[in-house]
Amino acid sequence: MDPHDSSVRLFVYESFRDTGRAPEVQSIAGHVGIEAGEVTRSLERLQASRALALTPVTMNIWMAHPFSAVPTPHRVEARGRIYWANCAWDALAIPSLLGGDATSRGRCGDCGEPLSFEFRAGELVSGEGLVHFVVPPRRFWENVAYT
């Protein structure tokens, strides 16, 4: 992987971890020490390698799995802030990636009942449910938003 791409990717993930949000292009450029145009090209290469996903047309950071840059029905409360997850799987993955205590909240995709899962030191300690994967792994990236 291009060294700039690695730096951009890591900064994106560190920003999600530390703020719950995606960084702006200018912020990435300042941190990595490259021009904004090169950041955009780097983000496009990172999307091509499935390191993250950009919004269509505007090419903003949309997903750096398991984090989502936009609010979703799957939210994780940890470190005194809110993190958005892309799906139920990601909502159960963010706590372990952060490593601390967390509450993952969502709604049952079948009946709409509120769901809550508690994590201690990144480990699931309470909450019951069944996760339904609609898309098989070999097709995850055919339409990653649907996945």
Add this chain to the structure above:
Amino acid sequence: VETTAELGRLWYADRLRPDWQPKTADAMERILRQVGLTDPFWSVR
């Protein structure tokens, strides 16, 4: 839920590491097998 949480822990464990690289199909299969997802649905190829 427990299986999915463990899958997420293993799948995303390296995302905050500077040396992250895209997972190979073999690496994906190892993780899926490790959490017991062996049905053909979970094939990555």
